[in-house]
Structures are given as structure tokens and as C-alpha cells.
Amino acid sequence: MFHKRKILYTIFLIFIFSFLFTGSATAVTLFNDTIEQGDGYQINNFVIDVTEVFASQEAATLRIYEGESDDDDYVYDPFLSVGDSYEFDIEDEEAEITLIDVYSGVVPRAKLLITVTDDDFINSNTEGVVDGGHSEAEYSLTPVLKISKSVDNDNINVGDVVRVTVTVENTGDGEAQDVVFSDPQQPKFILVDDILGTPGRMDVAVDDSPKKIYVYDLKATEAGTFSLNPTTASFTNSVGETFPEVSSNSPTVIVEATEDLVNATLDINTELDAYSVERNSEIQGLLRIKNTGTTSAEAVTLKLIIPDGLEYTGGDPSIEEISGVPTIYLDSFGIQQEKEIDFKLEAKEIGTYTISTESSYMYDDGVNPELQEVSSTSVTNKIYVTKGEYDYLFEQPVYVYAVPLVIIGGIVGWIYYRHKQYKF
Amino acid sequence: MLNILIIGNGQCGNRILDAINREAFGKKSRLAKFYSQQKYKSNVQTIAINTAVNDLKEMKFTKAKDRIHIPHLHGVGANRNVGKHVFEDNKTHILRQIEDRGNFDVCFVITSASGGTGSSFTPLLVKELKEKHDYPVYAIVVLPFREEGTLYLQNAAFCLRDVRESGVDGIILADNQFLKQMGGNVESAYNGINDMIAKRLLFLLDALDSEMMMVTDLGDFKTVMGGGAGLATIGFYEADTEMPVRTAIQNALSPSGLLFSSNVYDEASRAMIIIKGDKERLSIDEISTEVEKLSSAVGHVFKGIIVRNGELPQVLAVLTLESASELESLYSIAVDAIKHEKEKKERVSNVKEVDRAFSQIDGMDPSY
Incomplete structure (x- = not known):
């Protein structure tokens, strides 16, 4: 019986202790130390100033400020004696201040125990002892950057220049610091003048007038409707908190085609005098070039790609064989200029072939700083090489040729012998 | 051979x-x-x-x-x-x-x-x-x-x-x-x-x-050529149409068949006749008749026959001559020619007298 009562008593004690320890674990101790008079302890935007320490009376006066406030603009001002506590709410959590002790001296001090029911809401950047109290505290403010991108003309022609201006404005309650802007390159436009240059890392204060960060000129190179890529910025606030990247708007620019853009267009045509020939026949070819564009072509290169069954046998002096490929090179080919280049081929093998003409040239379109390069390939109609008139001669066994040749050789030899016999 | x-x-x-x-x-x-x-x-x-x-x-x-x-x-x-x-x-x-x-x-x-x-x-x-x-x-x-x-x-x-x-x-x-x-x-x-x-x-x-039906050989030819005055002529006829061999022999011995003008029946001394052709065309009777006719005039006639199938008759006659009136005629003309040449040479000799006239001024030069 005694044992039974003893066991029940033990279980009860364990339950009691467990309950007690579980309840005390919910309060988190933030601070348990001394603070000099005039200093404070910051929890986010709240600062607990130790206003005055009364060592002789073992009491102290505290003032609790929220945000940047004047000295008299406090929220709470508890007067605590040693051993007293004061509770107040911070961002839906409950904080408790207990005056543990006071100390006299040149600078009186108070030992405080500060606990909160949960410290998850506390920003580590804004937590701790603040020398000088609330007036020296750094508060976590929220900068809001607004980036605006604008163009001076949203309807231009190809080749026209449009001026792009990007501004930034901080509409938040705190300075944006370490702001880094990024302005991606704009396709279909070329940068012709960067007036302000690339902005460096900067701070953007609140309520400043919009600040120009980019001013540059773009030249449109192609017709179409284009949305300019947005300018982005990354930044932190004064306490180093990183905020999500912000982007500017994307102004739309309509670029219309213009006749001022010039090009060189080479019409290349390769014709042959016959497309069905017998083997070993000659084929006359004619390469016609005409520049139907609006500017001259430069570095014109034409390559005649002759298949194996055909053989290039000669042609216009302007044709050079480079690595076995008949090639024509023209430094410049003017507007509406025409040229005819003849060449000769020999059909070597029976088969069906085509001749490719690979062309490449460059021109200045008057817009882009680089020369425009054009490459193309044209192919002739099919060329049918059939058996030659005497091909059947070569289809016979060797003796078919050898025997007559021997006979003819014998006859010739005999005639020569006879001629020598009778030549006086 | x-x-x-x-x-x-x-x-x-x-x-x-x-x-x-x-x-x-x-x-x-x-x-x-x-x-x-x-x-x-x-x-x-x-x-x-x-x-x-x-x-x-x-x-x-x-x-x-x-x-x-x-x-x-x-x-x-x-x-x-x-x-x-x-x-x-x-x-x-x-x-x-x-x-x-x-x-x-x-x-x-x-x-x-x-x-x-x-x-x-x-x-x-x-x-x-x-x-x-x-x-x-x-x-x-x-x-x-x-x-x-x-x-x-x-x-x-x-x-x-x-x-x-x-x-x-x-x-x-x-x-x-x-x-x-x-x-x-x-x-x-x-x-x-x-x-x-x-x-x-x-x-x-x-x-x-040649191998002959009737043989004449080099010996016969020598005999023929050894007769007469050492002069001979040859008669020949080659038939180009069908004709009796007799006619061919007569044509060979006629003036148109001879190389030298002669009346063989009067002037010939010995003769050799060689007849060639298809045996069907070579009538022995005709050949004998003509040969006998000739031999009765000139004395001896050598006779040879060569058989060549399909060929028309061809006749060759070698005749030595005892006399040749045509040759005498030639020599009489030749004598006149020799005289003519001699006279001409003498005339040329006279012309040399002109040369002597020119020789009078040899070694002299004209004076002006």
C-alpha cells in the first residue's frame, strides 16, 4: 500500500515538473545584461531606452520608442524597481522587461532581463544594444524603387535614332542602397551614343526627384514593332536587407521601313548551250551577273562547282582555278552593272549532273557600320551526258582494237618499207 | 627456174x-x-x-x-x-x-x-x-x-x-x-x-x-635468135573477145602485131610461136594450120602452148630476120643525116673565121 502511494506521488511530481518546464520554455531571453543610462536596446523598430537609473532607490525609468521618434514621443515609460517587470506587445508578440539590478557609478547602469514569447519576427540587423538610445538606432525601412524607361519618339524609320532615357525614383520610406542597374542590349537596334554611360553602384534616397540613370541613342536597323527590354535594379535598404529586383516599363517603338536603306542584289544565272550531250562533247556555259540592287556589291566571289563527271576546260580570263574550283572574283560590281562570263566544260562521264554556282558578296546598307554579307547558291538544270558517238568502240575487248592497229601498223610499215625500197 | x-x-x-x-x-x-x-x-x-x-x-x-x-x-x-x-x-x-x-x-x-x-x-x-x-x-x-x-x-x-x-x-x-x-x-x-x-x-x-603442153624453152629461143642476120622482132596479139586462135595467130604475125615493120613470110628466117589460153579455145587444127603456113615460108617454127583456164587466146611470135628492108631504108636516111651533120660542122668551122677577124684586136684597148 505504501509503495502504491509512493508511485502515484512520484508520477504526480513528474507531471508537475513537466508542466512547469514546458511553460517556461515558451519565453525567449533576448538580453540579460547591464545597459548604461542613456543607451537602449533595439528590437526591430522598438527601442527600450534606459532613461535614468536610481541606484539609491534601486529603481530605474525606461522609455519605449517605436520608430524614429523625438525624445518625448515615446510609447511607454515604465518605472521599475528592482525585481519588477513590464510587458508590452511588439508585432503581435509579447515582450517582458525585468529590472534585475541597478548599479551606481559615473555612468549608472541597469541590469535588464528582456524576453519575448517568440523571436522569429526579430530582424537580427535591428536587434541589440544601441549606444545613445533610440536617437541613434537604425530602423529597417523599405525603399521602393520606380524605374521609368522612355523614348523621345516611338514611331521612327529604319536608320533613325531614338533617345532612350531611364530614370529611377524611390517612393519607399527608406533609402535604397547599393543599387545596381542592368540595361540589356537591344536587338534590332545599335547603340550609337551612350550619353551618361553605365551607372555605377549607387544609393537612392527617398523623396528625391526622379534621377536619370541611363541616357543613350539607339539606331533602328530593321523595320518592325519592338518593345525595349526593361531596365532592372537590385538593391538593399539601410540595414542591408536585399529586396526583390525591380524592372522598368518596356516602351514600344514602331520602326518603319525606309527607302534610305540600300542593298546590293546580284542576279546570277548560269546557262548552258546544251543540256543533253554526248560523252566527250564540249558544253559552252554562260554565267550572267546583274546587280539589281541599289548599291554596289563588293568582294564578289563566284564559284562554279563542277561535278566529277564534267571537266572545266577553260573560259573567260577572269576565271581562275583555285584548288581546282573555277572561281571569279570581282572587287566591286556597280548598280545595274551586267557581266557575262563564258566557260567551257567537257562531258567526261555518262550521267546526270547539275552545276552549282556559289556566290558571296558584301555591301554597305547605309545603316549598319559593318558590311552586309550575302551568300547564295544557284543550280542549273540537269545536264544529261549520254554515250558518245564512238563510245561503243571502247566497249570492245582490247584485241578488237589491237588487231586492227597491228594490221594498220603492219600496212603502214610495209608501205614505208616499200617507199624506201623504191625511193631513189 | x-x-x-x-x-x-x-x-x-x-x-x-x-x-x-x-x-x-x-x-x-x-x-x-x-x-x-x-x-x-x-x-x-x-x-x-x-x-x-x-x-x-x-x-x-x-x-x-x-x-x-x-x-x-x-x-x-x-x-x-x-x-x-x-x-x-x-x-x-x-x-x-x-x-x-x-x-x-x-x-x-x-x-x-x-x-x-x-x-x-x-x-x-x-x-x-x-x-x-x-x-x-x-x-x-x-x-x-x-x-x-x-x-x-x-x-x-x-x-x-x-x-x-x-x-x-x-x-x-x-x-x-x-x-x-x-x-x-x-x-x-x-x-x-x-x-x-x-x-x-x-x-x-x-x-x-612455164610448164607447157608443147614445150619451147630457152634453148629454142637461142636457136631462133641465132638464125637469120642476128636481127629479130616480136609479134604479139591478145584477144579481147571470143575469136578463133587462128585469127589470133594471124594478128600476131601481121604488121599491127610486130614491133618492127616486116613481112615475116618473106623476111623471117626462124620463128617461135607461143600460144596461151583456155584449152577449149586452142584448136590444135587451127594452130597447126597457121604454124605450117609459117614454117612453109620461114623453115622451122618452134611451137609452144601454155594452157591457162578461162583465158582468151594470146599469141607471141619471135621471128629472126634474114633481111630487113625497113632497116635499109633507115640506114639510107641515116647516111643523109650524117652528111648533113658533116656539112653543118664545116659551116661552123667557117664561122670560126669570124673569130679570127675578132682576134686582130686582141690585147688592144679603145682610146677616147
């Missing part, structure tokens, strides 16, 4: 020799030498001798090695005395060329009696051959047109005499004057005469070396 040597002397001899070689190819084409062989039955060697290189060059069917050029400008200019000197100077060379070709059974030397080289070389050559060899040598001598000129007639007269005195075994006469009845221009006439002589000689060579 007989070994036969045929020598052509001078331009005329060269041309007849070339015609013989051409006929031997059996083709008329100029290219026959390139695709055909000469159809000599015997071992026939031909040699052309001339002082005029151009005459030798004109030969087309005689091998180059068979053409012997005796260098003396371009001929002897129809001067037999010059020709004799040239022969003497080159005798050794000529005879060595002949001897290099071996020994022979019979030799024929063809020449014109009227030219320079042939008429002067032939008598001397015959004489040398006869002295050095024992085979018979027969001369085929072509007599000139009577109107060809006094020099030619004079040459013909002396040449014929020299040949006859050279020891030759017989002279077969061919008379251009008689043969010009064939008509045509000079070139075709000469060529025709050359062809006639060539054809007859080839027939004779063929007959001398």
Missing part, C-alpha cells in the same frame, strides 16, 4: 624497164608496188643505168637499189663519143653492180639506138658481159622516129652497127616510127610503145619458164 637479167640503158631503156616492172605487178595502179608482188616466174633481176639522174628518179616501179646513176652532169647530150668515155670511166662500177647480183641464164639489154647514154653504153656493156660471162646476151634496140633529128638518126645507125659487132647473141628491134601508127600524143605514144615491149618481153619470160 631461170635466172634472168634485164638491163635498161639510158632514158628509153629505163622507161621500158620500169614498164616491165610495172607489168610484173599485174596491176595498172601506180600504188600496186605497195600492195602487190611482182609475178615473175623466173628469178628476174633488173638494173637501170643512166647518166641523167632525173631519168632514174622518174622510175616508179624499179627498186632504188636497181638504179645505177653514172655521174656525168645530166646526161651525155646525145653524144655517143662522150658516152663511151663515161662508160669506160665507170665500167668497173657498172660491172661490179651486175656481178653482185649473181650468175644468170640469159640477159636482155634494152636501149634506144638514138640517144646518148643508151646507144653508147650498150655496145660496150654487151661486149664486157660477153667477155666476162658465158650466158647469152640479147639487145632490145628501139629505133627512133625518122623525123626526130639528124643526131638521133646518126646515133641509131652507128649504135646498131656497134651493138651487132659487140658480140651480142641477137638484136630484137622495136621501131618507134613503125609503132607510132598507134596514134595519140607523143607521151602516150612513147608509153604505149614501152608497154607493148614490156608486155611482149614478160610473155616471153613467162613462156621460157
Whole structure:
């Protein structure tokens, strides 16, 4: 019986202790130390100033400020004696201040125990002892950057220049610091003048007038409707908190085609005098070039790609064989200029072939700083090489040729012998 | 097989020799030498001798090695005395060329009696051959047109005499004057005469070396040629249509078939007749009748028959002459020619008196 009562008593004690320890674990101790008079302890935007320490009376006066406030603009001002506590709410959590002790001296001090029911809401950047109290505290403010991108003309022609201006404005309650802007390159436009240059890392204060960060000129190179890529910025606030990247708007620019853009267009045509020939026949070819564009072509290169069954046998002096490929090179080919280049081929093998003409040239379109390069390939109609008139001669066994040749050789030899016999 | 040597002397001899070689190819084409062989039955060697290189060059069917050029400008200019000197100077060379070709059974030397080289070389050559060899040598001598000129007639007269005195075994006469009845221009006439002589000689060579139904051989030929006055002629006829062999024999013996004008029934001494053709066309009766007719006039006639299937009758007659009225006529003209030449020379001698007149101013110069 005694044992039974003893066991029940033990279980009860364990339950009691467990309950007690579980309840005390919910309060988190933030601070348990001394603070000099005039200093404070910051929890986010709240600062607990130790206003005055009364060592002789073992009491102290505290003032609790929220945000940047004047000295008299406090929220709470508890007067605590040693051993007293004061509770107040911070961002839906409950904080408790207990005056543990006071100390006299040149600078009186108070030992405080500060606990909160949960410290998850506390920003580590804004937590701790603040020398000088609330007036020296750094508060976590929220900068809001607004980036605006604008163009001076949203309807231009190809080749026209449009001026792009990007501004930034901080509409938040705190300075944006370490702001880094990024302005991606704009396709279909070329940068012709960067007036302000690339902005460096900067701070953007609140309520400043919009600040120009980019001013540059773009030249449109192609017709179409284009949305300019947005300018982005990354930044932190004064306490180093990183905020999500912000982007500017994307102004739309309509670029219309213009006749001022010039090009060189080479019409290349390769014709042959016959497309069905017998083997070993000659084929006359004619390469016609005409520049139907609006500017001259430069570095014109034409390559005649002759298949194996055909053989290039000669042609216009302007044709050079480079690595076995008949090639024509023209430094410049003017507007509406025409040229005819003849060449000769020999059909070597029976088969069906085509001749490719690979062309490449460059021109200045008057817009882009680089020369425009054009490459193309044209192919002739099919060329049918059939058996030659005497091909059947070569289809016979060797003796078919050898025997007559021997006979003819014998006859010739005999005639020569006879001629020598009778030549006086 | 007989070994036969045929020598052509001078331009005329060269041309007849070339015609013989051409006929031997059996083709008329100029290219026959390139695709055909000469159809000599015997071992026939031909040699052309001339002082005029151009005459030798004109030969087309005689091998180059068979053409012997005796260098003396371009001929002897129809001067037999010059020709004799040239022969003497080159005798050794000529005879060595002949001897290099071996020994022979019979030799024929063809020449014109009227030219320079042939008429002067032939008598001397015959004489040398006869002295050095024992085979018979027969001369085929072509007599000139009577109107060809006094020099030619004079040459013909002396040449014929020299040949006859050279020891030759017989002279077969061919008379251009008689043969010009064939008509045509000079070139075709000469060529025709050359062809006639060539054809007859080839027939004779063929007959001398052929197997015959009735045999005539070289011995018979020698006998025939040994008769008469040492002069002979050849008659020939080749039927081109069906005709009796009798007619062919008569045509061969008629003036149109002979090389030299003669009345064979009156002037011939011995004869040899060779008849060739298809045996169906060779009537023995007709042949015997004609041969008997001839033999009754001339004495002995050798008769040979060669059978060649499918061939029309061909008749060759070799006739030696006892007399030749035509030859006498030639010599009487030649005598006139010799006199004419002598008179002309005397006139030239007189002209030299003019030279003496000029000689009076020799060594003097005109003064002005």
C-alpha cells in the first residue's frame, strides 16, 4: 500500500515538473545584461531606452520608442524597481522587461532581463544594444524603387535614332542602397551614343526627384514593332536587407521601313548551250551577273562547282582555278552593272549532273557600320551526258582494237618499207 | 627456174624497164608496188643505168637499189663519143653492180639506138658481159622516129652497127616510127610503145619458164635468135573477145602485131610461136594450120602452148630476120643525116673565121 502511494506521488511530481518546464520554455531571453543610462536596446523598430537609473532607490525609468521618434514621443515609460517587470506587445508578440539590478557609478547602469514569447519576427540587423538610445538606432525601412524607361519618339524609320532615357525614383520610406542597374542590349537596334554611360553602384534616397540613370541613342536597323527590354535594379535598404529586383516599363517603338536603306542584289544565272550531250562533247556555259540592287556589291566571289563527271576546260580570263574550283572574283560590281562570263566544260562521264554556282558578296546598307554579307547558291538544270558517238568502240575487248592497229601498223610499215625500197 | 637479167640503158631503156616492172605487178595502179608482188616466174633481176639522174628518179616501179646513176652532169647530150668515155670511166662500177647480183641464164639489154647514154653504153656493156660471162646476151634496140633529128638518126645507125659487132647473141628491134601508127600524143605514144615491149618481153619470160603442153624453152629461143642476120622482132596479139586462135595467130604475125615493120613470110628466117589460153579455145587444127603456113615460108617454127583456164587466146611470135628492108631504108636516111651533120660542122668551122677577124684586136684597148 505504501509503495502504491509512493508511485502515484512520484508520477504526480513528474507531471508537475513537466508542466512547469514546458511553460517556461515558451519565453525567449533576448538580453540579460547591464545597459548604461542613456543607451537602449533595439528590437526591430522598438527601442527600450534606459532613461535614468536610481541606484539609491534601486529603481530605474525606461522609455519605449517605436520608430524614429523625438525624445518625448515615446510609447511607454515604465518605472521599475528592482525585481519588477513590464510587458508590452511588439508585432503581435509579447515582450517582458525585468529590472534585475541597478548599479551606481559615473555612468549608472541597469541590469535588464528582456524576453519575448517568440523571436522569429526579430530582424537580427535591428536587434541589440544601441549606444545613445533610440536617437541613434537604425530602423529597417523599405525603399521602393520606380524605374521609368522612355523614348523621345516611338514611331521612327529604319536608320533613325531614338533617345532612350531611364530614370529611377524611390517612393519607399527608406533609402535604397547599393543599387545596381542592368540595361540589356537591344536587338534590332545599335547603340550609337551612350550619353551618361553605365551607372555605377549607387544609393537612392527617398523623396528625391526622379534621377536619370541611363541616357543613350539607339539606331533602328530593321523595320518592325519592338518593345525595349526593361531596365532592372537590385538593391538593399539601410540595414542591408536585399529586396526583390525591380524592372522598368518596356516602351514600344514602331520602326518603319525606309527607302534610305540600300542593298546590293546580284542576279546570277548560269546557262548552258546544251543540256543533253554526248560523252566527250564540249558544253559552252554562260554565267550572267546583274546587280539589281541599289548599291554596289563588293568582294564578289563566284564559284562554279563542277561535278566529277564534267571537266572545266577553260573560259573567260577572269576565271581562275583555285584548288581546282573555277572561281571569279570581282572587287566591286556597280548598280545595274551586267557581266557575262563564258566557260567551257567537257562531258567526261555518262550521267546526270547539275552545276552549282556559289556566290558571296558584301555591301554597305547605309545603316549598319559593318558590311552586309550575302551568300547564295544557284543550280542549273540537269545536264544529261549520254554515250558518245564512238563510245561503243571502247566497249570492245582490247584485241578488237589491237588487231586492227597491228594490221594498220603492219600496212603502214610495209608501205614505208616499200617507199624506201623504191625511193631513189 | 631461170635466172634472168634485164638491163635498161639510158632514158628509153629505163622507161621500158620500169614498164616491165610495172607489168610484173599485174596491176595498172601506180600504188600496186605497195600492195602487190611482182609475178615473175623466173628469178628476174633488173638494173637501170643512166647518166641523167632525173631519168632514174622518174622510175616508179624499179627498186632504188636497181638504179645505177653514172655521174656525168645530166646526161651525155646525145653524144655517143662522150658516152663511151663515161662508160669506160665507170665500167668497173657498172660491172661490179651486175656481178653482185649473181650468175644468170640469159640477159636482155634494152636501149634506144638514138640517144646518148643508151646507144653508147650498150655496145660496150654487151661486149664486157660477153667477155666476162658465158650466158647469152640479147639487145632490145628501139629505133627512133625518122623525123626526130639528124643526131638521133646518126646515133641509131652507128649504135646498131656497134651493138651487132659487140658480140651480142641477137638484136630484137622495136621501131618507134613503125609503132607510132598507134596514134595519140607523143607521151602516150612513147608509153604505149614501152608497154607493148614490156608486155611482149614478160610473155616471153613467162613462156621460157612455164610448164607447157608443147614445150619451147630457152634453148629454142637461142636457136631462133641465132638464125637469120642476128636481127629479130616480136609479134604479139591478145584477144579481147571470143575469136578463133587462128585469127589470133594471124594478128600476131601481121604488121599491127610486130614491133618492127616486116613481112615475116618473106623476111623471117626462124620463128617461135607461143600460144596461151583456155584449152577449149586452142584448136590444135587451127594452130597447126597457121604454124605450117609459117614454117612453109620461114623453115622451122618452134611451137609452144601454155594452157591457162578461162583465158582468151594470146599469141607471141619471135621471128629472126634474114633481111630487113625497113632497116635499109633507115640506114639510107641515116647516111643523109650524117652528111648533113658533116656539112653543118664545116659551116661552123667557117664561122670560126669570124673569130679570127675578132682576134686582130686582141690585147688592144679603145682610146677616147
